Amino acid sequence: MPETEVTCASCQACCCRLEVMLITDTGVPQEHISEDKWGAQTMRRLDDGWCSAIDRKTFLCTIYEQRPWICREFEMGSDECLDERAMLGKD
Ligand code: SF4
Numbered sequence: 001m002p003e004t005e006v007t008c009a010s011c012q013a014c015c016c017r018l019e020v021m022l023i024t025d026t027g028v029p030q031e032h033i034s035e036d037k038w039g040a041q042t043m044r045r046l047d048d049g050w051c052s053a054i055d056r057k058t059f060l061c062t063i064y065e066q067r068p069w070i071c072r073e074f075e076m077g078s079d080e081c082l083d084e085r086a087m088l089g090k091d
């Protein structure tokens with residue numbers, strides 16, 4: 001058994017600091033979208049490093065029903081998840 005169980009509840013959404021490309025239209029509100037000069041869209045990130053759609057107090061996604069496909073696919077406990085947690089000192 002790992003000493004600390006991997007759960008989003010103890011995580012402060014480390015993965016919501018990653019670059020998230022928008023590859024399908026899931027209805028993300030425009031104010032949360034960044035677009036580069038070639039038209040590629042990503043989730044906007046604020047100066048603190050987190051996605052602009054995250055609630056800074058609860059660390060919950062405020063656009064959960066419209067969240068991007070990549071966010072839907074990101075698996076708790078996956079290698080990527082563990083890497084992100086390690087980066088923020090969660091494990
Ligand atoms: S990094 Fe992993 S544990 Fe943390 S919020 Fe993302 S999926 Fe959940």
Ligand code: SF4
Nearest residue numbers: 016051053054061071
């Ligand atoms: S859209 Fe939601 S789940 Fe995706 S990175 Fe932003 S806050 Fe996290």
